[in-house]
Amino acid sequence: MSTAAVSLSSGELKARCPRSLLDLGSDPMPTAGVDGLIPVLLTWSGSRIQSVRATSEATGLVLPRLVEPHAHLDKAFSWTEHPNLQGTYEQALAANFREHETRTAAKVEQRGERCLQLAWQHGLRAVRSHIDSLGPGANFSWEVLADLSNNWRERIELQLVALVPIEHWSTAEGEHLAAAVAKVDGLIGGVLAPPCRGRATRRALRRLLELADRHGCPVDLHIDEAASQPAEGVRQLLHVLESMTVSVPVTCSHASSLSLLSAGALQRLAARMARQNLRVVALPLTNGWLLGHRDNETPLRRPLAPIRQLQRAGIAVAVGGDNVQDPWYPGGQLDPLALMAMSLPLAQLAPWDDDGLKPFGTDATGLMGLDWDGRLRAGAPADLIHLPGGSWPELLSMASRRRVLAGGHWVQDWA
Ligand SMILES: [Zn+2]
Missing domain, CATH: 3.20.20.140 (Metal-dependent hydrolases)
Known part of the structure; x- marks a missing residue:
């Protein structure tokens, strides 16, 4: 594979993610704010997430596809x-x-x-x-x-x-x-x-x-x-x-x-x-x-x-x-x-409660019998939705603005 091809399919993103859609592996899960969101740094290579780490601050929101x-x-x-x-x-x-x-x-x-x-x-x-x-x-x-x-x-x-x-x-x-x-x-x-x-x-x-x-x-x-x-x-x-x-x-x-x-x-x-x-x-x-x-x-x-x-x-x-x-x-x-x-x-x-989000997240993926439960973790598919606003009110009132990463490639830019 050429260097250009590798760099095309690698990337990183700092954003806030709902606690229930995160799996930090052996790292301790930081306490989320009252909005249930945790700032993370995500990296991916090829079609897979390489690492997910808690970070100090981030803007924007990230969800799995x-x-x-x-x-x-x-x-x-x-x-x-x-x-x-x-x-x-x-x-x-x-x-x-x-x-x-x-x-x-x-x-x-x-x-x-x-x-x-x-x-x-x-x-x-x-x-x-x-x-x-x-x-x-x-x-x-x-x-x-x-x-x-x-x-x-x-x-x-x-x-x-x-x-x-x-x-x-x-x-x-x-x-x-x-x-x-x-x-x-x-x-x-x-x-x-x-x-x-x-x-x-x-x-x-x-x-x-x-x-x-x-x-x-x-x-x-x-x-x-x-x-x-x-x-x-x-x-x-x-x-x-x-x-x-x-x-x-x-x-x-x-x-x-x-x-x-x-x-x-x-x-x-x-x-x-x-x-x-x-x-x-x-x-x-x-x-x-x-x-x-x-x-x-x-x-x-x-x-x-x-x-x-x-x-x-x-x-x-x-x-x-x-x-x-x-x-x-x-x-x-x-x-x-x-x-x-x-x-x-x-x-x-309430999306800031785990039970409020499960019907759109892990309970929906489990019910459909999908291989990936949708939680962002190292080794999971590099499949993300990235939203510009960093809060639930912004997500719920500007639902149309997003970009989409699928298989490690941005397939939909801000729209
Ligand atoms: Zn029907």
């Missing part, structure tokens, strides 16, 4: 053609079905590529996308996004979840789909929203879990995205899990209606969820927009996964952005900093 645990690339940017002006769950579903009729391979490829470009510029290193995997366009959507996943592998890890009604996994086509999912290390998904059909729902869930286990595919369900019948889906899932052994990780995305339970009922349910090692992805933006929607009324209660209560029970909770300008939510741009800035107030999470 972040992750998006729940997105829908196949329907991204479809709001303009298929708006949901009433803003309800039912109308979103109806518009989604109409959009599905017009879906083409070219459209899905264009949407996926545009999403990944945004994710790359904004400093994401992994994205989990659910894909509508039944009905018109299902086959080519899966193939197109599997190809994209392959093309982007060096820059962004794209995880694919097959999203179908849970009963589909009990059919012969469901068997074929599971084999196709396993081939690309994908995940088994499904929708479990009230009203649940008692025994029939549990039978379908058992079949889904057996299939996932047999193929070694993790499970990620859309569950209890509702403003009524609190936790109906999670209760059915627990009923099944408590009578069988499942070795693959199971994630509950949304879990919104759990917040409508009484404090005691929630505590008991969360303890059962923790015993089954369930993980949760909270989706504050889409659910804040969609659930409990009534004409001419501001909702008095907002169904949103009760993040802190679940954490207290020992459950890993990640926060995701969900939709990107589609009938379910007109905003969204695969920007982890904008997601933080918008969800921290909705969920009342």
Whole structure:
């Protein structure tokens, strides 16, 4: 390798880093300020961090490249053609079905590529996308996004979840789909929203879990995205899990209606969820927009996964952005900093507390099963987001300004 090549991929940075995203190895961890930030000097060589040391002073903020645990690339940017002006769950579903009729391979490829470009510029290193995997366009959507996943592998890890009604996994086509999912290390998904059909729902869930286990595919369900019948889906899932052994990780995305339970009922349910090692992805933006929607009324209660209560029970909770300008939510741009800035107030999470940051950091990476937990340490990937402001208010109010280091190279300058 030439000297020029070595110098191109080496560098250093002095900035403040959240305590929970740092691993100083055998060096003692200095006491962080009340904002939970510690000034560090980072050096890297090639694609790896060489050293991370506490230093006396630093300006600017440094984070690892972040992750998006729940997105829908196949329907991204479809709001303009298929708006949901009433803003309800039912109308979103109806518009989604109409959009599905017009879906083409070219459209899905264009949407996926545009999403990944945004994710790359904004400093994401992994994205989990659910894909509508039944009905018109299902086959080519899966193939197109599997190809994209392959093309982007060096820059962004794209995880694919097959999203179908849970009963589909009990059919012969469901068997074929599971084999196709396993081939690309994908995940088994499904929708479990009230009203649940008692025994029939549990039978379908058992079949889904057996299939996932047999193929070694993790499970990620859309569950209890509702403003009524609190936790109906999670209760059915627990009923099944408590009578069988499942070795693959199971994630509950949304879990919104759990917040409508009484404090005691929630505590008991969360303890059962923790015993089954369930993980949760909270989706504050889409659910804040969609659930409990009534004409001419501001909702008095907002169904949103009760993040802190679940954490207290020992459950890993990640926060995701969900939709990107589609009938379910007109905003969204695969920007982890904008997601933080918008969800921290909705969920009342404090980024200076370790538990407030985990849903965007180590709990999100753990839930996605990534090799690197996202903590900055010697030997970790040289993958950073560098922000000019050195404080949380600056990050939260100027979320768009950043530069991004990936594999030891600045790939996005201040923007
Ligand atoms: Zn979703």
